[in-house]
Amino acid sequence: MKKFSIVIAGGGSTYTPGIVMMLLDNLNRFPLRSLKLYDNDGERQETIAKALEILMKENAPDVEFGYTTDPQVAFTDVDFCMAHIRVGKYAMRELDEKIPMRYRVVGQETCGPGGIAYGMRSIGGMMELIDFMETYSPDCWMLNYSNPASIVAEACRVLKPQSKVINICDMPVGTKRRMGYIVGKDPKDMVVKYFGLNHFGWWTSVKDENGTDLMPQLLEYVSQNGYLTDRAVETQHMDESWQQTHRKAADLLKLTPQFLPNTYLKYYLYPDYVVDHTNPDHTRANEVMEGREKEVFGAARAIVQAGTAKGGGFTIDNHASFIVDLACAIAFNTHEQMLCIVENKGAICNFDSTAMVEVPCLVGSDGPEPLCQGDIPTFAKGMMEEQLASERLVVEAWIEGSYLKLWQALTLSKTVPSAAVAKKILDDFIEVNREYWPLLK
Structure with missing residues (x-):
């Protein structure tokens, strides 16, 4: 069997150890x-x-x-x-979350x-990585599972249309695990089926593998409990x-009960x-910095100090499994069904054919092939069209350096x-992103 060479871009991420473990x-x-x-x-x-180097020597020398x-x-040779990647790291994420809250947004x-501010930082970083590759x-x-995936995917469509980039998200994977x-x-x-x-x-x-419809049972459960389960079924998305x-x-289900x-x-x-229900002085970024950030880096330092990863604090991230599934599907042409972010091309019949949509795809050696999801109802279509326009304006604002288009993007949200x-x-946002955004005029 062929052996593969991988580079993880964003090697200093707290998610890197979980991916390596997977x-x-x-x-x-x-x-x-x-x-x-x-x-x-660096x-x-x-x-x-340094911690992963010890782990690799002990487990896969x-x-x-x-x-x-x-x-x-x-x-080279990957x-x-x-x-x-996370351009600006958690310091900028904290500002992304706290600046809108000044205006009760x-x-x-x-x-x-x-997400728009983050997207404006991510586009340049992603284009640089693609150029390197x-x-x-x-x-x-x-x-690519760098956020915000919709804006990154739209930028790839416009700026790198021939590139071998697949944008994918772990959130549906985690929710599907809860459904299971x-x-x-x-x-x-x-x-x-998803759109x-x-x-x-x-x-x-x-549906299950025999074609049994599971929607009635799921709809009934979610209408009462949301996706909350009585035990942890994933390693991510577990904080309060x-x-x-x-x-x-x-409550979301009440608007689209089917x-x-x-x-x-x-x-x-x-x-x-x-x-x-958000504390404007202590947002999700603070939770991550105080929790996952300290835990993962603490575990890394402990492994280095001990000189062994045996009994160490690194664990497999359940969410990372979809990344291995995706790589296998491409490497071995398995045509596994996965949710990917791809150009619509008729998958959602009554929606913009050039939109970067998230739909089930069959993934093989040529990449993802979207599966037709039919027409979608007016309520969802209207919401998606507004959101799509906002995301496209972000990409146009980045390319053109347009203040007006970014203002329009925010207004449309x-x-x-x-x-x-x-x-x-x-x-x-302009004040704090001067180091990361293009100059807007």
Whole structure:
């Protein structure tokens, strides 16, 4: 069986150890010959990398391991780039969340103004990574799960239309795992139909491997409990703020009682509720910095100090499994069904054919092939068209350096109450993003 070479872009991420653990756990079906970490923050990456170096020597000594800040070293002779970058790191995420809250507007990492600000930072970073990949390993595939995925995917469509980039999100995977627990099924045996934009969609069908319709049972459960379950069924999305989000799905369902909602819709359908239940001085970014950030880096330092990863604090991230599934589907042409963010091309029949939509795809060696989801109802279509227009304006604003288009993008977001408020948020964001955004005129 062929062995593969991988570079993880964003090597200093708190998610990198979980991904490496998942790769080690799947060497039998996805063998590795080389694993490299790449990050432009060498100091941050080194803490994680030194611990992973010990882990790799103890568990897979035959796999060549390295880490670097040199893009040529990182991207030469690689088959897959797994990208999860965060331009500006958590310091900028905190501002993404807290600046909108000054005006009682949703402060969230990927939705509303925060997502737009993050998107404006991510586009340049992603285009740089793609250039590195295509320069040094032109046959490489990039599996991108950097946020905000919708804006990044739209930028790829416009600026890198021929690039071998697949944009994918772990949120539907986590929700599907919860669905499986609710109905007592292995999520991998469940066949779904789904339509939307990333962090903005609905399940229209869920069946088991025998074709039994699971939607009635799921709709009944979610109408009472949301996606909240009585035990942890995933390693991600378990903090109290996430539990509130899972619970809120019951209210989302009331607006589309025939479809199961993506949990992120709460930011668009109940923005006043979100603001009322958010501490403007202590947002999700603070929770992550105080929790996951300290835990992962603490575990890394402990492994280095002990000189062994045995009994160490790194664990497999359940959410990382979909990344290995995606790589296997491409490498071995399995045509596995997965939710990917792809150009619509008629998959949603009554929606813009060039829109980057999130739908079930069959994934093989040529990449994802979207499956037809038919027509969608007016309510969802209207919401999606507004959100799509906002995301496209963000990309146009980045390309053109247009203040007006970014103001329009913020104004169109369903989370923002008026153009006046949008302008105040934009001006505040410009002040703190001068190092990351293009100059706006």
